[in-house]
Amino acid sequence: MRFTSMLIPTLRETPSEATAVSHKLMLRAGYVRQLAAGLYVYLPLGWRVLTKINGILREEMDAIGAQEVSMPVLQPSEPWELTGRWSDIKEEMFRLKDRGGRDMCLGMTHEEIMTWLAAREIHSYRQMPQIWYQIQTKLRDEARPKSGVLRTREFLMKDSYSFDISQEGLEKSYKLHADAYHRIFSRCGLRFWQVQSDTGMMGGAAAHEFMAPSPSGEDDIVLCPKCGYSANVEIAGSTPPAVQSENAPFEDVHTPEKRTVEEVSRFLKKKPGNFIKSILVMAESGPVLALVRGDQQLHEKKLQRITGPFRPAHKDEVRDTLGVEAGFIGPIGHKVRIIADPVLREGDYISGANRKDYHTQGVRAGAHFQAEWQDIHAAQAGDMCPECGSPVSMEKAIEIGNIFQLGTKYSAPLNAVFLDESGSERPIIMGSYGIGPARIAAAAIEQNHDKDGIIWPESIAPFDVEIIPVSMENREIVELADKLHSELSGMGLDVLVDDRDERAGVKFKDADLIGIPRHIVIGEKNLKDGFIELKDRRTRQSERLRPEKVLARSREK
RNA sequence: CGGGGCGUAGCGCAGUCUGGUAGCGCGCACGGUUCGGGACCGUGAAGUCGAAGGUUCAAAUCCUUUCGCCCCGACCA
Structure with a gap:
């Protein structure tokens, strides 16, 4: 190919809207152009890279016996209504009506449609296992498109779906995908981790994400260098390092106008780890008081898995519920639901005294308050690994792939059933598996560049x-x-x-x-x-x- | 959706506070010199100053509304 017969519009200067390295370089080197927020044109060079990545995806998917298909992007609402996602998913789904007034949507993922097909075409245990995949455009009306091609409203995704007769079969299909994903990302020249992840609204038993470390990543992952434990911080367990117990007498101390842990700890000359941080949130079932140690952060996703959706309480709600203004609330003497991080079980702490300008020291779990004990803190670097107890590290990472064990979440409502050997009807056991080719490209640049530009891994270079x-x-x-x-x-x-x-x-x-x-x-x-x-x-x-x-x-x- | 920033030539920016002929660099076109790490000289084309309304003799500049883009957060099936 001759340079003069190809559109390669390199830029001497970086367009000002770009901040992520991969975004800047893709623009400057003439790989992409932005049409609107979250919408990108792939220029010839960019498209060649995606084509190479897709080639690797096809080879590795074909190698595990997956079959390529193509599903419509424009979809009727019915399958989505059956699984409940028509209403569960909100503004993130692009919806429209056809000329007949029928509700339609643009596919943001294809579980419903794949399952619809399975429901029609798979009837017998003899037909399984099956793995179907496509490399297809997805559309999501993202709240905030960002970082160039890393988070866009329209993007290509390799999505595959497995259909099995049993959990054991699913686990096999799941393993096939995990292994294929390792080969794919290795071939693409990426450094990556497979981490345990939240199943989210996908539901199901198990889920893993494939994470490429990069400062431009949106996710935080917890890694144990000793035993190999790795998890998304959304679900990562960890034990915060122990703090010296104060054995302080149980009594109130005057802390005028000192509200935050930071302020009170400086005022009393105690370490933040000697405090209980009390956070009132409003769940659908009512107010919940969440307790973490003062040097830890509440992880909202973890709490949400226990309480359901919630929001922080407003100032007047704090007063109405606990009878004291924010900044001086503590766990003692309330009848609201209290969920506390297990690290607080031992030792004595300083907490809000539930009266203005006072904190209470010597507070002990059991003796002074009762709580449900649940892991709700965010793991941080230096915490102990939940598996082996060594200190963990944290990294920012780009999610380049994910794998979910879905079970019957989609097959049951869409009536994707089969007859087993004994002639009884059972729902198909499903898994779903995604990879974002554009994210592979961006992650490859993030991990392979110098001050002068991109350094492509050979396998995906244009x-x-x-x-x-x-x-x-x-x-x-x-x-x-x-x-x-x-x-x-x-x-x-x-x-x-x-x-x-x-x-x-x-x-x-x-x-x-x-x-x-x-x-x-x-x-x-x-x-x-x-x-x-x-x-x-x-x-x-x-x-x-x-x-x-x-x-x-x-x-x- | 909450907070912040920015819309002036293809790109990067100045001009806006304090209203008075729309500028600079790069790029682009033409001519010449140059030719192994983003050359130089000369000439030139190119802008409804995001849009609409208002104030004013006069608006890129002041006021109102609105659209778009970026960043932080929320969200991320």
């Missing part, structure tokens, strides 16, 4: 080699570039020749930006001696070689 004829005036150079171009292409390599009539510096800068892993530089001086240069984008090391040698070496690959 081209294998870029040939850089340093001058287009020199006939010999141009002829050799053409010759290498056609011979390397003939060997099955994807080759880009920068045949622009630009100065060498411009070509070098753009080549570094675009990030093709190998560059062949053809310059006058070297060519006079019969040499060209083969340059590695990552290491920047350059070798002087005879042109034939380059061909021979490429043939080996």
Whole structure:
């Protein structure tokens, strides 16, 4: 491919709206353009990368016996009504009516439609297991599209669905996917972790996410370097390090105008870990008082799994419910539901005294208050691993894939049933599995770049080699570039020749930006001696070689 | 949805406070010189100043409304 016949609009300056590294580089190097918030055009280079990623996805999905299909993006409401998601999902679903006034939506995922198909076509245990997948556009009216292609309103997703006759079968399909995902992400050149994750509204028994560490990631993951425990912070267990117990007498202390743990701890010269942080929230069932240690944070997702949806209490609600203003509330003497983090079981603490300008010290669980004990704190670096007790670390990560054991959450309401060997009717046991190709591309850039641009892993680079004829005036150079171009292409390599009539510096800068892993530089001086240069984008090391040698070496690959 | 920021030429920005002929750099076009890490000189094209309404002799600038984009948070099936 010739540079001059391809649209590669590189930018010298970074458009101001970009903050994530991958976003900046994709814009500058001419891979994508933004149409509107969360809507991106993939330019030729960008599309080539996605095509390569999708190729890997197809190979690995096919290898586990999955079959590719294609489902409509435009869907009728009925299957969604049957599973309850038509009403469970709110503004995030794009909805419309057709000319007949029928409710329709744009697919944000395809459990309903895949299950609809299974309900029609799978009748017997003899037909299973099945795995169906597609690489299809999804639409979600995201509350906040962000970070370039990392969170968009329209995006490509490889989604697959397994259909089994039993939980054991599901676990097998699940394992097949997990293994395939490891191969996929490894082949794409990513550093990644498989972590335990929340099943969310997908429901079901088990779920894992595949996470590529990156500062641009939206998720926090907890990792134990010792035993390999890894989990999304949304569900990660951890034991906060023990704090020295004060053995303080049980009594109120005057703390005028000191409300937050930080203020009171500084005022009393005690560590935040010696405090109980009391947070009142309003759940649908009523007020709930959540307690965590002062140096810990309440994790709202964890609490929500226990109480259902909630919101923080307003100031007047705190007063009405607990009889004291926010800042001085504590767990003692209330009849509201109290949920406390287990770390508070032991030791004595300082909490709000339930009267203005006072805190109580020497507060002990059991003796002074009762609570439901539930893990509701957010794990933080330095906490102890729930499996082996060593300190855990935290990383920001991009969710590049997920796998869910769904069970019968979709098959039951959509009546996707089969007859088992004994002739009795049972719901199909399902799993669902997703990968975002654009996120793979973005994560690859986040993990592989330098100050000059992208450094693509070979497997997903838009081209294998870029040939850089340093001058287009020199006939010999141009002829050799053409010759290498056609011979390397003939060997099955994807080759880009920068045949622009630009100065060498411009070509070098753009080549570094675009990030093709190998560059062949053809310059006058070297060519006079019969040499060209083969340059590695990552290491920047350059070798002087005879042109034939380059061909021979490429043939080996 | 809450908080913050920004909309001026393709891109990056100045001009807005204090109203008075719309600017700079890059890019683009043409001519010339140059040619191994984003060259230089000259000439030139290109802007309903996001939109609508208002105030004013006069609005990019002041007022009102509105749309869009980005960031933080909430949300993320």
